[in-house]
Amino acid sequence: MKPVTARCDSVWSVATIRELARLCGVSPATVSRVFNNPEVVNAKTREQVLRTARQIGYLPNESARTLATKKSFMVGLLWDTDHRRPGWRHPFFQEILIGLKTALSGRGYHLLMLATSGEHTDDAYVRAARRHNLDGVVMIDSGTSDPSLRHLAESGVPCVSLDRPVQGPRATYVTSDNVGGARQAVRHLHEQGRQAIATITGPAHTRPGAERLQGYQEELALLRLPYRPEHVAEGDFYVTGGEAAMRRLLETDERPDAVFVAGDEMAVGALRAIAEAGLKVPEDIAVVGFDDIEVAALVPPGLTTIAQDKDGFGAAAAEALVSMINGADAPPARILPTTLVVRGSSTPSI
Amino acid sequence: MKPVTARCDSVWSVATIRELARLCGVSPATVSRVFNNPEVVNAKTREQVLRTARQIGYLPNESARTLATKKSFMVGLLWDTDHRRPGWRHPFFQEILIGLKTALSGRGYHLLMLATSGEHTDDAYVRAARRHNLDGVVMIDSGTSDPSLRHLAESGVPCVSLDRPVQGPRATYVTSDNVGGARQAVRHLHEQGRQAIATITGPAHTRPGAERLQGYQEELALLRLPYRPEHVAEGDFYVTGGEAAMRRLLETDERPDAVFVAGDEMAVGALRAIAEAGLKVPEDIAVVGFDDIEVAALVPPGLTTIAQDKDGFGAAAAEALVSMINGADAPPARILPTTLVVRGSSTPSI
DNA sequence: CATCTCGCTGTAACCGGTTTCATGGACCGT
DNA sequence: ACGGTCCATGAAACCGGTTACAGCGAGATG
Missing domain, CATH: 3.40.50.2300 (Response regulator)
Known part of the structure; x- marks a missing residue:
């Protein structure tokens, strides 16, 4: 038994769906439908379930949901910020990150920054990504070993890479017109x-x-x-x-x-x-x-x-990813146009 | 039925624990033990299970695991980067973020940047956090409404706030000596x-x-x-x-x-x-x-x-969080010392 | 009145792990 | 030969949702 294991006896996730169902005098299935297919359930029951849910602070457990549906609404970010490879600990990517997060967030997806949990093998990220039922993956600096990444891209998971071409049935990339x-x-x-x-x-x-x-x-x-x-x-x-x-x-x-x-x-x-x-x-x-x-x-x-176009990066990546998640084929690579911004370092007049 | 729902028939997560168990001629329980309590299982069986696991590329499903254990090894990041509030779309926090990610990563925790999924209510983040069985939460700019955050902090989830005091049985904060x-x-x-x-x-x-x-x-x-x-x-x-x-x-x-x-x-x-x-x-x-x-x-x-001390921020936050996750009481606030860095703007000599 | 349709709901299996508890066998001492 | 440990394992319940399928009652139709 690992000594690290914790005791977390908090009120974290209180009520279950069955409990809520019992309180409303309906079956768990009906409660589930209230949240996922509201239109198929009788208006009266629906209201009552929603009301009760609010009262007892019911929140569906995402792990259970993911387990059952295989959709996690999470997108993984594969980004080596640490070890050996200098990675791209670069301000440019920090600026992009927020745009990416915002764009994904707007589409209802969470962004998971994966840990490699100490095992610094080449495919640690890939393994971590697969364990989590991620709906898709964004790769920044795919300096991570090509073989394992190719494996990921080819396995059919929607992948969007930044600044580096990838191949796969559901993989594309976005880059600037360098x-x-x-x-x-x-x-x-x-x-x-x-x-x-x-x-x-x-x-x-x-x-x-x-x-x-x-x-x-x-x-x-x-x-x-x-x-x-x-x-x-x-x-x-x-x-x-x-x-x-x-x-x-x-x-x-x-x-x-x-x-x-x-x-x-x-x-x-x-x-x-x-x-x-x-x-x-x-x-x-x-x-x-x-x-x-x-x-x-x-x-x-x-x-x-x-x-x-930094916001464009995040937006384009999110868009491509979500379209692939929704079943579309990989869209062609997005080459974002660049803009000349003239300041003092090139012209004396300014 | 939502039209957005996807078809993801890929090879994502292939083998289940039962399948692996069958291949090895053991029970699922034994396989589970191989990964979680390796020492209790016979060396010979253990090796065989590990070998077979490698062969068929078995990876445990984290959703199922989280569902059963209530530990997700994920830490949520509550950070309003978008809407109304200017939030702290600030370079300082971008620089901190990487340190935080690295520090958590080193301790085996993933960092989940939560989406508010469109519902821009005050406690959208908090609700999202609770649904995911997060082991802990880091809050950047808790400009998010105090009531809901207090609710979160008081509910017993380990919380670390950056630059803003919080109260709760498992809540603390880290800040600089301003x-x-x-x-x-x-x-x-x-x-x-x-x-x-x-x-x-x-x-x-x-x-x-x-x-x-x-x-x-x-x-x-x-x-x-x-x-x-x-x-x-x-x-x-x-x-x-x-x-x-x-x-x-x-x-x-x-x-x-x-x-x-x-x-x-x-x-x-x-x-x-x-x-x-x-x-x-x-x-x-x-x-x-x-x-x-x-x-x-x-x-x-x-x-x-x-x-x-930007790296110190991430490190201190990760350390406090993990100690609370492991059952410790909330450590006192960490006030990081600051350092005077002299450059040309204050002294002619340089 | 029999039957068919339709709208709504419940039953139960399933997702893929973990964990308690019981069990069987090997080994030991008497 | 017998009871007691100890080690390794298996059976089965459980975590909290989803969903295929069946069933039921009401209203419409012949």
């Missing part, structure tokens, strides 16, 4: 008269990192600007990585006069490195970030950035 | 030679708002500095409120040479208002914030601030 956004950024810098446009990328193995680099390259080509490998520095999506990457860029033979940074956190680091080098933004170097997280607006001179 | 922190801030400003120290407070009806004001007043008195009501401006804990409040302070007859701002978000707004007025930080006005959220380090010239 390529297009990067191109917007480069084009904007070019329109400001910049010629030597460098970039700081995310880790190459991440999807957004790769796509934003691709957009950068595409737009350079389109604008017939030369592509210089030494003007590409890889960061880590965080401030320090951006700072380090910027320093490297500043040491190159031909110093860039603009830099597209594939994440606002890194852009803040870049700003810092530039200031440290005694250079001015935007006069000496223009900077454009990506994400439009809160700091972007707050850090002087104001960070021009490619805004991701 | 009074002490505010005093640190004022003292620090005084040590920098400032004499006219103003303050921007949080909304008066919030606990942290009130306490930080109190600390400000106490320390002024201790330092024998005059208390001027016109040097107290109320903000809303967000950037815009801080900005507006600062403008008001700048219009007062005797312009302050320092300001203690009861929240970093507001402090950023204050910095902006000061810059707008053509004044310099820290030369003309020194600024000290509260929270030490991420922006504090990033906004020039660096915001001196009173750091709250």
